[in-house]
Amino acid sequence: MDANPLVPNNSELPEHQNRYQDFSGHGAGEKGLVFEGIDGLDKLISGEALANLFELFSDRLECVVLNACYSEVQAQAIAQHINYVIGMDDSIGDRAAIEFAVGFYAAIGANKSYDDAFKLGCNAIQLAGLEGHQIPKLLKKS
Numbered sequence: 001m002d003a004n005p006l007v008p009n010n011s012e013l014p015e016h017q018n019r020y021q022d023f024s025g026h027g028a029g030e031k032g033l034v035f036e037g038i039d040g041l042d043k044l045i046s047g048e049a050l051a052n053l054f055e056l057f058s059d060r061l062e063c064v065v066l067n068a069c070y071s072e073v074q075a076q077a078i079a080q081h082i083n084y085v086i087g088m089d090d091s092i093g094d095r096a097a098i099e100f101a102v103g104f105y106a107a108i109g110a111n112k113s114y115d116d117a118f119k120l121g122c123n124a125i126q127l128a129g130l131e132g133h134q135i136p137k138l139l140k141k142s
Helices: 047-055 072-078 094-109 114-127
Strands: 020-027 033-036 042-045 063-068 084-088 136-140
Touching: 020 094, 033 063, 047 072, 063 072, 063 094, 072 084, 072 136, 084 114, 094 114, 114 136
Parallel strands: 020 063, 063 084
Antiparallel strands: 020 033, 033 042, 084 136
Protein backbone atom coordinates (compact mmCIF):
# COMPACT_ATOMS: atom_id res chain seq x y z
CA MET A 1 0.00 0.00 0.00
CA ASP A 2 1.38 3.42 -0.99
CA ALA A 3 1.92 6.04 1.70
CA ASN A 4 -0.49 8.96 1.72
CA PRO A 5 1.46 11.91 0.23
CA LEU A 6 -0.60 14.37 2.28
CA VAL A 7 0.52 12.98 5.63
CA PRO A 8 4.08 13.87 6.66
CA ASN A 9 6.39 10.97 7.39
CA ASN A 10 7.95 11.39 10.85
CA SER A 11 11.38 10.67 9.39
CA GLU A 12 10.89 13.71 7.13
CA LEU A 13 10.23 16.02 10.09
CA PRO A 14 13.47 16.34 12.06
CA GLU A 15 12.82 17.72 15.54
CA HIS A 16 14.58 21.05 14.90
CA GLN A 17 12.59 21.72 11.71
CA ASN A 18 9.08 21.26 13.05
CA ARG A 19 8.24 24.81 13.98
CA TYR A 20 6.25 25.68 10.85
CA GLN A 21 4.59 24.16 7.82
CA ASP A 22 3.94 25.92 4.53
CA PHE A 23 1.41 25.20 1.80
CA SER A 24 1.69 27.12 -1.47
CA GLY A 25 -0.90 26.29 -4.04
CA HIS A 26 -4.54 26.79 -4.86
CA GLY A 27 -7.54 27.24 -2.61
CA ALA A 28 -11.24 26.91 -3.33
CA GLY A 29 -12.71 28.62 -0.28
CA GLU A 30 -15.28 26.50 1.56
CA LYS A 31 -14.54 23.56 -0.76
CA GLY A 32 -10.95 23.20 0.49
CA LEU A 33 -7.35 23.39 -0.63
CA VAL A 34 -6.24 21.69 -3.83
CA PHE A 35 -3.70 18.88 -3.41
CA GLU A 36 -2.44 16.41 -5.97
CA GLY A 37 -3.56 12.90 -5.11
CA ILE A 38 -1.42 9.81 -5.62
CA ASP A 39 -3.30 9.28 -8.89
CA GLY A 40 -2.03 12.66 -10.14
CA LEU A 41 -5.48 14.24 -10.05
CA ASP A 42 -6.47 17.30 -8.06
CA LYS A 43 -8.13 16.55 -4.74
CA LEU A 44 -9.91 19.07 -2.51
CA ILE A 45 -9.04 18.71 1.17
CA SER A 46 -11.41 20.32 3.67
CA GLY A 47 -10.48 22.59 6.53
CA GLU A 48 -11.78 19.97 8.96
CA ALA A 49 -9.49 17.28 7.50
CA LEU A 50 -6.50 19.64 7.64
CA ALA A 51 -7.34 20.70 11.20
CA ASN A 52 -7.49 17.04 12.25
CA LEU A 53 -4.11 16.41 10.61
CA PHE A 54 -2.41 19.41 12.18
CA GLU A 55 -3.88 18.56 15.58
CA LEU A 56 -1.64 15.47 15.50
CA PHE A 57 1.42 17.74 15.19
CA SER A 58 0.28 20.53 17.51
CA ASP A 59 2.96 19.65 20.05
CA ARG A 60 5.66 20.50 17.47
CA LEU A 61 4.20 23.04 15.05
CA GLU A 62 4.03 26.70 15.98
CA CYS A 63 2.88 28.16 12.66
CA VAL A 64 1.10 27.04 9.49
CA VAL A 65 1.15 29.22 6.37
CA LEU A 66 -1.54 28.60 3.75
CA ASN A 67 -0.24 30.68 0.86
CA ALA A 68 -3.24 30.01 -1.38
CA CYS A 69 -6.25 31.98 -2.54
CA TYR A 70 -9.33 31.88 -0.31
CA SER A 71 -7.57 29.77 2.36
CA GLU A 72 -8.77 31.71 5.39
CA VAL A 73 -11.54 29.14 5.92
CA GLN A 74 -9.00 26.35 6.34
CA ALA A 75 -6.76 28.62 8.43
CA GLN A 76 -9.63 29.20 10.88
CA ALA A 77 -10.11 25.44 11.30
CA ILE A 78 -6.37 24.82 11.79
CA ALA A 79 -6.11 27.70 14.30
CA GLN A 80 -8.11 25.57 16.73
CA HIS A 81 -4.90 23.55 17.22
CA ILE A 82 -1.91 25.62 16.04
CA ASN A 83 -0.79 28.87 17.71
CA TYR A 84 -0.28 30.91 14.51
CA VAL A 85 -1.94 30.27 11.16
CA ILE A 86 -1.84 32.46 8.07
CA GLY A 87 -4.52 32.24 5.39
CA MET A 88 -5.65 34.43 2.51
CA ASP A 89 -9.10 36.01 2.60
CA ASP A 90 -9.26 36.63 -1.17
CA SER A 91 -7.52 35.77 -4.40
CA ILE A 92 -3.82 36.69 -4.25
CA GLY A 93 -1.57 37.02 -7.28
CA ASP A 94 1.38 34.69 -7.67
CA ARG A 95 3.95 37.50 -7.37
CA ALA A 96 2.27 38.90 -4.27
CA ALA A 97 2.16 35.43 -2.70
CA ILE A 98 5.86 34.96 -3.45
CA GLU A 99 6.76 38.39 -2.03
CA PHE A 100 4.78 37.60 1.12
CA ALA A 101 6.60 34.29 1.57
CA VAL A 102 10.02 35.85 0.97
CA GLY A 103 9.38 38.63 3.49
CA PHE A 104 7.82 36.30 6.05
CA TYR A 105 10.53 33.63 5.94
CA ALA A 106 13.38 36.16 5.81
CA ALA A 107 12.01 37.56 9.07
CA ILE A 108 11.66 34.08 10.57
CA GLY A 109 15.27 33.41 9.57
CA ALA A 110 16.25 36.60 11.39
CA ASN A 111 14.51 35.30 14.55
CA LYS A 112 11.62 37.77 14.39
CA SER A 113 8.34 36.87 16.08
CA TYR A 114 5.50 35.42 13.98
CA ASP A 115 3.60 38.71 14.44
CA ASP A 116 6.53 40.74 13.11
CA ALA A 117 7.27 38.24 10.33
CA PHE A 118 3.64 38.49 9.22
CA LYS A 119 3.85 42.30 9.11
CA LEU A 120 7.11 42.12 7.14
CA GLY A 121 5.54 39.66 4.69
CA CYS A 122 2.62 42.01 4.08
CA ASN A 123 5.00 44.95 3.75
CA ALA A 124 7.10 43.04 1.21
CA ILE A 125 4.05 42.96 -1.07
CA GLN A 126 3.74 46.74 -0.76
CA LEU A 127 7.46 47.32 -1.29
CA ALA A 128 7.26 45.33 -4.53
CA GLY A 129 4.55 47.72 -5.71
CA LEU A 130 1.91 45.00 -5.83
CA GLU A 131 -1.72 44.86 -4.79
CA GLY A 132 -2.87 42.54 -2.05
CA HIS A 133 -0.94 43.41 1.11
CA GLN A 134 -4.23 43.27 3.05
CA ILE A 135 -5.16 39.77 1.83
CA PRO A 136 -2.99 37.68 4.20
CA LYS A 137 -4.63 37.17 7.62
CA LEU A 138 -2.83 36.08 10.77
CA LEU A 139 -5.01 33.94 13.03
CA LYS A 140 -4.07 32.88 16.51
CA LYS A 141 -5.16 29.82 18.43
CA SER A 142 -8.32 30.64 20.32
